Amino acid sequence: MILTVTMNPSIDTRYTLDHLVVDDVNRVVPAKTAGGKGLNVSRVLVQLGDDVVATGLLGGHSGAYLGDLMDADGITHRFTPIAGESRTCIALLHDGNQTELLESGPVVSAEELEAFVANFSDLVSGASCVTLSGSLPKGVPADTYARLVAIAAGAGVPVLLDTSGAALDAALEAEVKPTLVKPNLTEINDLLGTSFGPDDLLDLQATLAGDARFAGIPWVVVSMGAAGSVAFHAGRVLRAKAPRIECVNATGSGDSTIAGFAHAIAAGADDEEVLRCGNTCGTLNAMDPQTGHLVLEKWDEIHGGVEISEL
Numbered sequence: 001m002i003l004t005v006t007m008n009p010s011i012d013t014r015y016t017l018d019h020l021v022v023d024d025v026n027r028v029v030p031a032k033t034a035g036g037k038g039l040n041v042s043r044v045l046v047q048l049g050d051d052v053v054a055t056g057l058l059g060g061h062s063g064a065y066l067g068d069l070m071d072a073d074g075i076t077h078r079f080t081p082i083a084g085e086s087r088t089c090i091a092l093l094h095d096g097n098q099t100e101l102l103e104s105g106p107v108v109s110a111e112e113l114e115a116f117v118a119n120f121s122d123l124v125s126g127a128s129c130v131t132l133s134g135s136l137p138k139g140v141p142a143d144t145y146a147r148l149v150a151i152a153a154g155a156g157v158p159v160l161l162d163t164s165g166a167a168l169d170a171a172l173e174a175e176v177k178p179t180l181v182k183p184n185l186t187e188i189n190d191l192l193g194t195s196f197g198p199d200d201l202l203d204l205q206a207t208l209a210g211d212a213r214f215a216g217i218p219w220v221v222v223s224m225g226a227a228g229s230v231a232f233h234a235g236r237v238l239r240a241k242a243p244r245i246e247c248v249n250a251t252g253s254g255d256s257t258i259a260g261f262a263h264a265i266a267a268g269a270d271d272e273e274v275l276r277c278g279n280t281c282g283t284l285n286a287m288d289p290q291t292g293h294l295v296l297e298k299w300d301e302i303h304g305g306v307e308i309s310e311l
């Protein structure tokens with residue numbers, strides 16, 4: 001079983017309009033999905049045929065509705081209930097633009113967090129891989145992912161971390177490291193104070209090698225959108241290039257990449273296949289209009305078309 005963690009899930013609501021009229025009425029039809037990066041990961045894993053359990057924090061009527069949305073997607077869920085109301089995030093697709101309204105979400109109490117950590121510890125014992133994705137809600141300390149990483153590592157379960165800012169900093173500073181981190185190019189440059197591009201990967205390698213925070217992380221994968229990704233693993237620099245595709249909607253490609261890594265790592269795949277599988281999922285998501293959904297019928301074409309080379 002692959003365990004996915006979504007600490008601040010949301011009812012993702014998409015409205016599509018030809019043109020947004022400001023300061024007047026716009027009539028819309030909503031499309032609602034169980035959102036939050038970890039739930040995107042879960043949906044892709046369901047598509048890949050994995051046995052998935054989604055966990056995190058869920059509250060109020062919105063939380064109950066999110067449970068219904070997960071049921072509809074075939075996602076088994078074991079969330080910890082909280083008193084606050086889970087959030088709604090709105091994306092307006094209009095005039096060729098995407099305008100987003102993102103609620104910050106509920107405030108979580110210390111008792112609720114401890115109940116979640118106990119729930120997580122129970123679930124981890126039955127997992128072959130854990131993914132931790134997204135931001136932490138208010139009230140949850142920045143070192144919480146570092147805590148969850150240590151629990152998973154203590155249970156001998158590989159743990160994949162996809163977050164940014166203070167939560168990523170805290171996990172990188174911690175003694176017990178995650179198995180894999182997947183910043184995108186912007187996130188890694190922000191973290192390092194650099195401005196590397198896809199042609200500067202050996203410089204990026206040198207900078208990472210000199211930064212103690214990355215020592216002991218088996219997989220540091222930097223994703224680069226249409227340019228593919230680069231993995232720093234076991235002293236090697238593995239460059240993955242995705243085949244050229246028509247990008248329909250790349251939102252959730254990073255989450256899909258994490259799902260691909262989890263799928264391959266849980267299956268005991270070799271290093272090249274881990275990287276190939278992650279890139280295949282990211283690319284197949286970019287070809288699909290839905291977030292966290294793969295054009296599965298193109299699997300063989302894209303999987304076979306990912307080029308992996310050693311720098």
Ligand code: ADP
Nearest residue numbers: 184223224225226228229247253254279282283
């Ligand atoms: P994030 O969503 O975390 O910012 P990226 O945008 O870097 O992540 O995308 C993750 C992966 O998805 C990339 O490494 C690549 O494999 C794939 N991908 C994303 N956008 C495209 C695209 N336009 N064409 C092909 N592959 C893409």
